[in-house]
Amino acid sequence: MPSDSVAAFRAAEYGEHPVLHLDSASYGLFPRRTVAALHDLAERRNRGGSIGDVDLDRCLDRARRAAASLVAVDPSEISLVPNTTYGIHLGVGLVAAGPPGVIVVSEGEFPANVLPWMALESRGFEVRIVPLRDGLPDEEALRRAALESGVRALAVSAVQFNSGYRVELGALGEACRRGGTLFVVDAIQALGTLRLDAEALGIDVLATGAQKWLLSPWGSGFAWVPARHRERIVPPVVSWLAVEGGSAFSAAAGYALDYLGDGRRFEPATLGTQDYLGMALSIEGLMEVGLDSVRDHLRGLHAVVQEWAAGRDEVRVIGVADPERRGGILSLALPDPEGARLALEARDIAVAVRDGLLRISPHVHVTEEEMVRTVEALDDAVRR
Structure with a gap:
C-alpha cells in the first residue's frame, strides 16, 4: 500500500491520464501545481x-x-x-x-x-x-x-x-x-x-x-x-x-x-x-511527500513486476535482489523487448527499451492496480 503522503500527493496533483506513463526515466509528468505555475507565468x-x-x-x-x-x-x-x-x-x-x-x-x-x-x-x-x-x-x-x-x-x-x-x-x-x-x-x-x-x-x-x-x-x-x-x-x-x-x-x-x-x-x-x-x-x-516514502512506493510497484517475472522462465529481472541497490528503474530481459514495448503501447502503457532491455520506470502517480494491469499486458505479450 502507498504511504498516506504518496496517496495524498497523487490525488491532489494527478488526474486520470489516457496513457499509463511508466517511463519517468525518460521524462516525468508535471504535478498540477507545476502546470499552474508555468501557465500563470x-x-x-x-x-x-x-x-x-x-x-x-x-x-x-x-x-x-x-x-x-x-x-x-x-x-x-x-x-x-x-x-x-x-x-x-x-x-x-x-x-x-x-x-x-x-x-x-x-x-x-x-x-x-x-x-x-x-x-x-x-x-x-x-x-x-x-x-x-x-x-x-x-x-x-x-x-x-x-x-x-x-x-x-x-x-x-x-x-x-x-x-x-x-x-x-x-x-x-x-x-x-x-x-x-x-x-x-x-x-x-x-x-x-x-x-x-x-x-x-x-x-x-x-x-x-x-x-x-x-x-x-x-x-x-x-x-x-x-x-x-x-x-x-x-x-x-x-x-x-x-x-x-x-x-x-x-x-x-x-x-x-x-x-x-x-x-x-x-x-x-x-x-x-x-x-x-x-x-x-x-x-x-x-x-513534501518525503523521498523515503517515494522510495518505498516505487519498491512496492517494482514488487508487482518482480513477482510476475519470478514465474516466467523466459523473463529475468536485471540487477540485484537487494532493493537498496535499485533506483526507480526496473529492467527486464525477455525474448522480444521491442515487441513487448509495442504490445504495451497498443494498450496505452508507455515504457522504453534501452540496451536491449525493457525498462519500466513508474513514479508517484502510478498505483499498484495499474502495475497489475501492466503485468497482465506483459504476460499476454510474452505468451505470443
Whole structure:
C-alpha cells in the first residue's frame, strides 16, 4: 500500500491520464501545481508590461533552494544549469585544472558521462573504461582504480540508465578521498527517488537534469560544486550575469571579469525562468511527500513486476535482489523487448527499451492496480 503522503500527493496533483506513463526515466509528468505555475507565468508575461527582475530572481532563488534540499548542501553552492552535460563539464573543468592523468568510467555509462571526458584526451588525459561484471558496474574494480597513482577522477552515474542499478556512492567516495581522486557523479536517474547527501558521500561535482524523476521541464537542472573547488574551475560559459554588478544592466561600470562568489558564477547567462520555477514547484512537492516514502512506493510497484517475472522462465529481472541497490528503474530481459514495448503501447502503457532491455520506470502517480494491469499486458505479450 502507498504511504498516506504518496496517496495524498497523487490525488491532489494527478488526474486520470489516457496513457499509463511508466517511463519517468525518460521524462516525468508535471504535478498540477507545476502546470499552474508555468501557465500563470506565461499569462503574466503575455499581459505585457514588466514582470519585474526581482520576481524573476525570486523564481531562480527558489529553484536553488529546492535543489539544495535534495542533496543536503547550501543553496549558495548550487548552479542552475540546463542539463546534466553542462554540469559534467564543470567536473571536466575541475580535472583539467590539474596535470594530465587517468579518468575512470564504467562500461555501460550513459554517453553524457563519458564523451565530455574523452574530449580531454587531446590534452594528454587517458579515459579508462572499466568492464562490467555480470552486466553491472564492477564497483570493486572502480574502487581499486580510484586508489591508483595517476588516476585524477572517477565519474559514475548514481543509478544506471539501462539497468536501474544503484552504485554504492559512499564506498566509491571513500576510495576517492583516500586516493586523492576527484569524484564526479551524474545523478539524473537518482534524484527524486532517493536521498543523497553530496558532501557526506565525498562527491566533488554533482550534475543532473531535472526532467526525469524530478518531474520538471526540459531545460532545467542543476550542478553542485562545493566552495573548496569553486576558484579552480574556469566557467565553461562566460556570462554577464555571473560577474559582480552584472544584474545592473549597465555598461557604465565597465567590463571587469569579477566572478560572483557563489554557484551563480557557473550559470550560462539568461536562464529559462519558467523552467526553473517549474523545477522548484515539482521538487517542493516531492519533498513534501518525503523521498523515503517515494522510495518505498516505487519498491512496492517494482514488487508487482518482480513477482510476475519470478514465474516466467523466459523473463529475468536485471540487477540485484537487494532493493537498496535499485533506483526507480526496473529492467527486464525477455525474448522480444521491442515487441513487448509495442504490445504495451497498443494498450496505452508507455515504457522504453534501452540496451536491449525493457525498462519500466513508474513514479508517484502510478498505483499498484495499474502495475497489475501492466503485468497482465506483459504476460499476454510474452505468451505470443
